[in-house]
Amino acid sequence: MAIAQLHQPDEPSATGSGSASETGFAYEVLKPFTSFADVLEPSVFVPVPDDWWIGHCDVIDSTGAIAAGRYREVNMAGAAAIAAVRNALHGRALAFVFGGDGASLVLPPSDRSTVEAALAATVTFVRDELGLTLRAALVPVRAVRAAGHDLRVARYAASESVAYAMFEGGGLAFADARTKAGAYGLPAAPAGARPDLTGLSCRFEPVPAATGLVLSVLAVPLTGADRMAVRAALADILGLIEAMPRLGHPLPAAGPALDWPPSGWEIEARLRGPLLGSRVLRRLQVLIRAGVSFAIFRSRLTLGRFSPGRYLREVVANADFRKFDDGLRMTVACDAATADAVEARLQTARADGVLRYGVHRQNAAVVTCITLSAVAADHFHFVDGAAGGYTLAARQLKADGA
Known part of the structure; x- marks a missing residue:
């Protein structure tokens, strides 16, 4: 039976034997691993303490929004939660994962009230400015272990400047299921509340697949599956993708392209809110700034410490196109033959009782x-498929049941 189908108690009742000490744990001091394949090594993960919390949010009916062509808004809603919390915590290292139509993050008890306020404001912002319904919850890690699951975290260094959190143990899947069931929910902040979304943008154009297609993959262990069989299946899938040029990276080595006006400029104007009380002024400001940025990147003009070419290379190096959160999550560039081989291996793993999965093919990434x-190298870039990506792969995963 899949974790999402389990009926679990809403309140924690015990501390599991796998719990970590509730003092002395700091995510930011975990040593990152540098080879993504090491995400399949249990030794790279450490337990998250029982007194920590999981912040989780997702867009309700994201599939319908994507069918209406609103994939940019859906992605922006999920990324907004991450930006809001990071800014509320003044840029401190944060364990998070972007899920396409939502996000999960893990936080110590000392940050609970700050994160709760940031997420509540994000729910209001997404409703008022993006016209979407974002549900959010704060789930105690103690409840994860009381329900028989675990939450373990590792840090993967995508580049020398950026590390992303990886999770295993079923904790995030449990938090997702409980959030969807209405448990631990956070109410929206009052109308007019706005989170601090400084730094959040979507100016790059969709990136066409140089290899033929962009494949979004979700592969999750079935409950009770043999751990070694799971590891072998996931290693096979990774091997198929890593045989592609540049390990299946969906962004070109020189970086994604900009255009003017950028396709996401109206969303960016909504992110910023009115300027001097005027939405028209804000739209003009965003267009002007986007035009200046386009000219700088087009000319490759170095201004002071800012180098467009270096920044674009950093975008590629820092991109989160591969991650692990209770299973493998990838948006990769590959040819049709490789996509067929990946799906065939997933089908075999499903028939063997090892994995359940969802995939979605499209011709571009966003x-x-x-x-x-702009002059620091530690900027984050969340990659998804341009025509549904993780959201539509998740729909297939959900339909699989199990």
Whole structure:
């Protein structure tokens, strides 16, 4: 039976034997691993303490929004939660994962009230400015273990400047299921509340697949599956993708393209809110700034410490096109033959009782960005498929049941 189908108690009742000490744990001091294949090594993960919390949010009916052509808004809603929390915590290292139509993040008890306020404001913002319904919850890690699951975290260094959190143990899947069931829900902040979304943008154009298609993959272990069989199946899938040029990276080595006006400029104007009380002024400001950025990137003009070419290379290096959160999550560039081989291996794993999965094919990828400083190298870039990506792969995963 899949985790999402389990009926679990809403309140924690015990501390599991796998729990970590509730003092002395700090995510930011975990040593990152640098080879993505090591995400399949249990030794890279450490337990998250029982007194920590999981912040989780997702867009209700994201599938319908994507069918209406609103994939940019859906991605922006998920990324907004991450940006809001990071800014509320003044840029401190944060364990998070972007899920396409939502996000999960893990936080210590000392940050609970701050994160609750940031997520509540994000729910209001997404409703008022993006016209979507974002549900959010704060789930105690103690409840994860009381329900028989675990939450373990590792850090993967996508580049020398950026590390992303990886999770295993079923904790995030449990949080997702409980959030969808209405448990631990956070109410929206009052009308007019706005989170601090500094740095959040979507100026890059969709990136066509140089290899033929962009494949979004979700592969999750079936409950009770043999751990070694799961590892072998996931290693096979990774091997198929890593045989592609540049390990299946969906962004070109020189970086994604910009255009003017950028396709996401109206969403960016809504992110910023009115300027001097005027939405028209804000739209004009965003267009002007986008035009200046386009000219700088087009000319490759270096301004002071800012180099467009270096920034674009950093975008590629920092992109989160591969991750692990209770299963393998990838948006990769590959040819049709490789996509067929990946699906065939997934089908075999499903028939063997090892994995359940969802995949979605499209012809481009999209990038949503959090850049607090254009001259620092630690900017984040979330990659998804341009025509449904993770959301439609998740729909197939959900339909699989199990």
